[in-house]
Amino acid sequence: MQKIRKGDEVLVRVGKDKGKRGNVLKVFADGRVLVENVNRVKRHVRPNPNKNVTGGIIEREAPLSGANVALFNKATGKGERVGFRTLDDGRKVRVFKRSGEVVDA
Numbered sequence: 056m057q058k059i060r061k062g063d064e065v066l067v068r069v070g071k072d073k074g075k076r077g078n079v080l081k082v083f084a085d086g087r088v089l090v091e092n093v094n095r096v097k098r099h100v101r102p103n104p105n106k107n108v109t110g111g112i113i114e115r116e117a118p119l120s121g122a123n124v125a126l127f128n129k130a131t132g133k134g135e136r137v138g139f140r141t142l143d144d145g146r147k148v149r150v151f152k153r154s155g156e157v158v159d160a
Contacts, residue, residue, distance in 0.1 A: 058126070058149065059088055064136030065124040067093055076127055080116070087118035094119050112156040126151070126158065 059065060063079045067090070077091040090148045102110030125134030128151055134151040149158040 057082060059124065064127040064129075065090060066115055066127045066132060067119070067123060068125050069123050070094070070119070081118075082121075083118060086121040088121050088124060089116055089118050090124065091116065128154065128156070130154070130156065 058103060059079060061079050061082055063133060064076060065088070067073055067077075072093045075093050077093045079088050079152040082093050083089070094117045095114050096110050097114050100108065100110055100113055103106060106115055113157045126137050126149075128134075128135045131154065135154070137149050138152050139147055139160065140150045140157075141147050151158060
């Protein structure tokens, strides 16, 4: 079970985009995450007529380390660390470390 999942709203804790919030678009196997409108980089792309790709400079998101983002807690308005807890019915759920609130409903 992963601490950060696709669709989660996260807050960037370090780097050039510190303080920005966005939704996770993709989680990679090595622990990196792709966050919407965060860590945007420019890539020079060659035209490829076979794939209908026009050349030029495109701007897109680049992956961040999962350690550099924190799950956003809407109740407190801050990014918080995430842990795990097993409920009485046997389900394993994510919880915020500071407040102890259950992330997964």
